Structure formats: structure tokens, C-alpha cells
Amino acid sequence: MTSIGFIGLGHMGGPMAANLVKAGHAVKGFDLAQPLLDQASKNGVTACTSLAEAVEDVDTVITMLPAGKHVLSVWQELVAAVPSSTLLIDCSTIDIDSARKAHELAAGKGCPSLDAPVSGGTGGAAAGTLTFMIGGEQQAFADAAPIFQAMGKKIIHCGGASAGQAAKICNNMILGISMIAVGEAFVLGEKLGLSHQALFDVASVSSGQCWSLTTYCPVPGPVPASPANNDYKPGFAGALMLKDLKLSQEAAAASGATTPLGAKAAELYQMFNDIGHADTDFSGIINLLREKSADL
Numbered sequence: 401m402t403s404i405g406f407i408g409l410g411h412m413g414g415p416m417a418a419n420l421v422k423a424g425h426a427v428k429g430f431d432l433a434q435p436l437l438d439q440a441s442k443n444g445v446t447a448c449t450s451l452a453e454a455v456e457d458v459d460t461v462i463t464m465l466p467a468g469k470h471v472l473s474v475w476q477e478l479v480a481a482v483p484s485s486t487l488l489i490d491c492s493t494i495d496i497d498s499a500r501k502a503h504e505l506a507a508g509k510g511c512p513s514l515d516a517p518v519s520g521g522t523g524g525a526a527a528g529t530l531t532f533m534i535g536g537e538q539q540a541f542a543d544a545a546p547i548f549q550a551m552g553k554k555i556i557h558c559g560g561a562s563a564g565q566a567a568k569i570c571n572n573m574i575l576g577i578s579m580i581a582v583g584e585a586f587v588l589g590e591k592l593g594l595s596h597q598a599l600f601d602v603a604s605v606s607s608g609q610c611w612s613l614t615t616y617c618p619v620p621g622p623v624p625a626s627p628a629n630n631d632y633k634p635g636f637a638g639a640l641m642l643k644d645l646k647l648s649q650e651a652a653a654a655s656g657a658t659t660p661l662g663a664k665a666a667e668l669y670q671m672f673n674d675i676g677h678a679d680t681d682f683s684g685i686i687n688l689l690r691e692k693s694a695d696l
């Protein structure tokens with residue numbers, strides 16, 4: 401049993417903290433929103449009224465926050481509050497630069513630290529089936545394994561500091577691009593008089609096969625569990641896809657990588673968000689492609 405301070409009890413952090421309690425860990429939680437603290441308390445988390453209270457006398461601190469600026473501000477407070485043996489883990493999806501700075505803050509205090517972003521969404525957070533992509537020292541990774549196992553199914557050590565964020569950003573850039581590619585193929589197929597099912601039956605067993613087609617098909621019918629069958633209710637919202645694509649483009653610019661399709665995908669998801677689809681599942685981008693197609 402580990403004693404854990406959990407900061408950020410939102411859509412992801414709330415159920416992740418609840419799963420740590422279920423696995424027998426002692427969890428103290430803090431969030432700026434009182435209703436989330438009340439909900440966490442119902443799930444067996446000890447609700448705290450300050451960050452300092454939540455991290456007092458714990459072995460490990462986990463943060464699950466919106467963006468890099470929140471993580472850096474919280475980690476600055478953290479390193480002032482905890483002793484140097486405390487393991488610090490950030491599970492948020494943030495930019496590479498902030499992730500590196502967070503590791504530096506921890507190292508300055510002598511605290512072991514990991515970046516550990518996740519994929520699997522709110523469903524995976526609730527079910528305890530998240531995938532963790534982890535950057536940091538091997539020893540810290542080994543020490544934290546039981547904690548990740550309580551919240552996830554696949555736990556992958558990607559390399560040193562910030563390698564987890566790098567893997568997350570690269571994976572989601574593939575996802576954003578491939579969802580647009582699949583959407584374009586269905587829209588072109590419609591124009592050519594091809595049924596959705598026929599295109600699916602061919603592409604799902606041919607070289608066009610990919611997750612965006614076979615697990616998350618953006619038209620209703622071929623994959624009954626995909627958000628297209630539920631009016632594009634997320635799932636993974638357009639706002640989160642845009643956030644991750646912007647992170648990929650920041651990282652590409654800073655590292656000198658050429659990612660023209662990533663840049664175009666960011667542009668299209670910006671348009672998708674701007675016309676009111678921030679809360680629509682990202683696979684709904686097919687409707688934007690359809691609307692932009694000409695009637696000939």
C-alpha cells in the first residue's frame with residue numbers, strides 16, 4: 401500500500417484516484433472545484449482543502465491537470481512542500497518543454513519524477529484500462545509500477561525525461577491525420593456511389609486498414625460502438641484533438657521535424673473547433689469534409 405497525494409480530480413483524475421483507492425492505496429486528493437472534491441470523497445479519497453494538506457506525509461504525488469502552465473505552477477508548490485524522497489508523477493498531456501522543466505524542478509529538490517501521459521479517455525480511466533506512456537529514470541518507473549497497474553492495462557517505459565509526452569504527441573498526431581484520411585475516403589466513396597459498408601469491407605482487410613477505420617469508424621453502421629452511431633458524442637472531443645495536434649506542431653517547430661500532414665490536420669481541427677464542434681467527437685470531422693464538398 402502506498403500513500404498518494406492526487407492533484408486534479410477532473411474527468412480523468414477523478415476516476416483514476418478512485419481506482420487507486422479500490423486497489424488498496426491511501427489517497428488524499430485536492431482540486432480547485434469543490435463538487436469534484438465531494439465526488440472524490442464518495443469514492444474513498446480523503447478530500448483536502450489545500451495542495452499542502454494533500455501532499456503531507458505521502459510517498460507519491462500524482463498530478464492530472466489541463467496543461468503545462470498548470471503543471472509547472474503546481475510542481476513549484478510541490479517541491480517546496482514535500483521531502484526529497486517523494487516520487488512525483490505527472491499524468492497530464494503537456495508540451496515537451498514544460499515536461500522537461502517539471503523534471504528539472506523535481507531534480508532540483510532531489511525527488512524522482514516521471515512524465516506519464518495516458519490514452520484511453522474517460523472510459524479507460526473509469527475502467528482502469530488506460531495505457532501509460534512513461535518517461536524518466538528506470539528506478540522510478542520500477543517503483544511506480546504498482547501504482548500504474550491500479551489505473552491501467554498497458555504500461556510502457558518510453559525512455560528518459562519527457563519521452564512519455566513525446567510518445568503521446570506522436571501517437572495522437574498519427575490519430576488526427578488518419579481520422580481525416582478515413583473521413584476523406586468515405587466522402588469520396590459517397591461521391592462515387594460506393595456504400596459505406598462496401599468501402600469498410602474492402603479497406604478494413606486491405607492496405608487502408610487502421611484504428612480510425614476499424615475501431616472508430618467515422619460513419620454509422622460498420623462499427624456499431626463508434627461515436628458516429630451516437631450522434632458523435634465523445635469519446636475524444638474535438639477540443640482535445642486540437643490541443644494534442646497543437647502540441648505536436650510546437651514540438652515539430654522546436655525540434656526541426658517536418659510534419660506537413662500534422663500541420664494540415666491541426667488547421668482542419670482548428671476549423672472544426674471554430675465552427676462549434678469543440679465538444680463533438682473528433683471523428684465528426686467527416687461532416688466538415690462533407691459540408692466543404694461541392695455538389696456537382
Ligand code: NAD
Pocket residue numbers: 407408409410411412413430431432433436464465466467470474491492493494518519520521522635636640643
Ligand atoms: P479536466 O479539466 O476535467 O480536469 C483537470 C482538473 O484540474 C480540473 O478539475 C481543475 O479544477 C483541476 N485543476 C486545475 N488547476 C489546479 C490546481 N492548481 N490545483 C488543483 N486542481 C487544479 O481535464 P481532464 O479531461 O481530466 O484532462 C486532464 C489531462 O488529461 C489533460 O492534460 C488532458 O489533455 C489529458 N487527457 C484527457 C483525456 C480525456 O479524454 N479527457 C484523455 C487523455 C488525456
